[in-house]
Amino acid sequence: MKRIDNVDIKVLNGEMDDREIKNYIQYVKEKYKDETLVSLTLTIDGDYVDMNYHLKPQPIERIRRITGYLVGTLERFNDAKAAEERDRVKHHF
Numbered sequence: 394m395k396r397i398d399n400v401d402i403k404v405l406n407g408e409m410d411d412r413e414i415k416n417y418i419q420y421v422k423e424k425y426k427d428e429t430l431v432s433l434t435l436t437i438d439g440d441y442v443d444m445n446y447h448l449k450p451q452p453i454e455r456i457r458r459i460t461g462y463l464v465g466t467l468e469r470f471n472d473a474k475a476a477e478e479r480d481r482v483k484h485h486f
Contacts, residue, residue, distance in 0.1 A: 397415060397418065400430050401432040402433055402435070404434075405435070414435065417435060417442070417444060418430065418433060421444070421446050428448040429448060429449035430448060431447045431448060
């Protein structure tokens, strides 16, 4: 295993030069622009290359449906919406 462009790389069933590996890294980074590529396994199968990659897990943001709006936080609510949220009946499961 080696590390190229901050990505852990493993090449199976053959060898590949760094330039070609960087092309595969670039492909995944372009496909998932808002993600961080952590590792990439390239398995050579004749004229084909299978790619198995792992992206950095993203934190989950809690989104609530409040009076018809999907929101992550209540910071942008005006006084009336904030009062509506504060006064509603909350159900706990």
